[in-house]
Amino acid sequence: MKTKILATFGPAIEEKSKLAKIIKYTDIIRINFSHTNEEQAEQYIAHIKAAEKLAGKEISLLADLPGPKIRLGKIKDPIIVKKGDLLKLFYEGNKLEKGVIPVSYRYISDDCRNGMHLSIGDGYLKMKVEGIKDGIVFAKAINDGIISSRKGLNLIGADITEQTPTEEDIKFAKFAKDKFDFIALSFVKSDEDIKRLREKVGNDIFVISKIERRHALDNIKAIAEESDGIMVARGDLAFDIPVESIPIAQKKIIKASREAGKPVIVATQMLMSMVNNPMPTRAEVNDVANSVFEDADCVMLSDETAVGSYPIESIETMSRVIHNAEKEAQQSYPRSVDGIYSYIAHAAKDLSEKHDIKCIFVPTESGASAIRLSQFRPSSDIIALSENPNVRSKLALFKGVRAMDIKNYSSTDEMLENIKELALKLKIYEYLVVYGSPRKKGSTDSLKYVSLLP
Numbered sequence: 001m002k003t004k005i006l007a008t009f010g011p012a013i014e015e016k017s018k019l020a021k022i023i024k025y026t027d028i029i030r031i032n033f034s035h036t037n038e039e040q041a042e043q044y045i046a047h048i049k050a051a052e053k054l055a056g057k058e059i060s061l062l063a064d065l066p067g068p069k070i071r072l073g074k075i076k077d078p079i080i081v082k083k084g085d086l087l088k089l090f091y092e093g094n095k096l097e098k099g100v101i102p103v104s105y106r107y108i109s110d111d112c113r114n115g116m117h118l119s120i121g122d123g124y125l126k127m128k129v130e131g132i133k134d135g136i137v138f139a140k141a142i143n144d145g146i147i148s149s150r151k152g153l154n155l156i157g158a159d160i161t162e163q164t165p166t167e168e169d170i171k172f173a174k175f176a177k178d179k180f181d182f183i184a185l186s187f188v189k190s191d192e193d194i195k196r197l198r199e200k201v202g203n204d205i206f207v208i209s210k211i212e213r214r215h216a217l218d219n220i221k222a223i224a225e226e227s228d229g230i231m232v233a234r235g236d237l238a239f240d241i242p243v244e245s246i247p248i249a250q251k252k253i254i255k256a257s258r259e260a261g262k263p264v265i266v267a268t269q270m271l272m273s274m275v276n277n278p279m280p281t282r283a284e285v286n287d288v289a290n291s292v293f294e295d296a297d298c299v300m301l302s303d304e305t306a307v308g309s310y311p312i313e314s315i316e317t318m319s320r321v322i323h324n325a326e327k328e329a330q331q332s333y334p335r336s337v338d339g340i341y342s343y344i345a346h347a348a349k350d351l352s353e354k355h356d357i358k359c360i361f362v363p364t365e366s367g368a369s370a371i372r373l374s375q376f377r378p379s380s381d382i383i384a385l386s387e388n389p390n391v392r393s394k395l396a397l398f399k400g401v402r403a404m405d406i407k408n409y410s411s412t413d414e415m416l417e418n419i420k421e422l423a424l425k426l427k428i429y430e431y432l433v434v435y436g437s438p439r440k441k442g443s444t445d446s447l448k449y450v451s452l453l454p
Ligand SMILES: Nc1ncnc2c1ncn2[C@@H]1O[C@H](COP(=O)(O)OP(=O)(O)OP(=O)(O)O)[C@@H](O)[C@H]1O
Pocket: 008, 009, 010, 011, 032, 034, 035, 036, 064, 066, 069, 152, 235, 236, 302, 303, 306, 307
């Protein structure tokens, strides 16, 4: 299977044996800092490491930063809201009067306008702003619903004052820098947001930009160039653009990411009905398969694994759908070949496909040669070989790449001998090697065909 699965961590998979089962199917686990603090994250990482041992597989970690996401504050008991009820929303940092609902966002009354629509908890409760006075936003419920602590609040079509990354994002990113492989930046508007995060946290972080704003869609080319990876964050994006525009936006984002040579994740509600049911809907199955056909590197599970009743069934289903879809998938965005190393990678793709060679080994110091090959989407498997666990874990996001450890070597002959040993262990008897001089970065200048067949 070439397409990667990203699973969101949550109470549904906290138990070690469940987590080990999830790890069997996934390459990356996402911890969402909207629902987690540093102390809890440390505990979750310890759980994941223990389950990793049980599963006998290395796993990569993604820290998802909250961004200027607006949420309700702490609410003691869930509030039942009836159509026509007038709710009062107020910044939680201020002194709250009775009957006022706390909101995490300091600019709530500045960014709301009369007549603006609000939406709570992924769109289930809709409201309309009827007035703003002394920092309180008065909003009328358009339908019945229930509100509870920490639910997301979307100001539909508003220009959000708070910048990305927020101070909280920077704090979490500094914490996550050495503990996580990927950092996802939420509500990116432009490439400047990514540059600001790097300036504050360091240039060596792997930044995945979450595309969940209209502005980000307009700036997608520059964002894809500046980011290390992209996420189609359909949940919040559907509050900023009409829901019917999501399929086109998804295509646009995947195309821009592929053209920039950056890995792309499709996220949110992929198998949502499996939160409560052991079977997906036909439409959901199509959604996962279409993401494979559109050539995404990775698909994500959110509520399904974080809080769902069927986390294992969800990930098994996703894996089966991907497996089947890949039999029919065609390359959607052919990359142009440009420069010597690119021609060598492309030659490996051509040769492997024309002669039905199932595996390309790529010893790699930085991961770049394996990434270059992944961008050409060969039908053969790419096995990246690196002694560096940090390089191996970054490669988890790239379609078709499986990263493995390799025994230390000091000459090309020794390296080829090590690969032969590994190939025999994996029962691979015919393969290609894309390689360069050992210990020389950026020198992947050779392509070798190896047959161990009698
Ligand atoms: N660590 C956690 N502990 C408890 N519940 C969690 C945790 N992580 C996620 N959840 C729950 O799972 C649901 C889905 O998770 P996800 O992280 O995708 O949420 P989200 O708030 O929609 O995402 P985002 O903040 O990126 O918009 C959340 O609504 C939350 O209720």
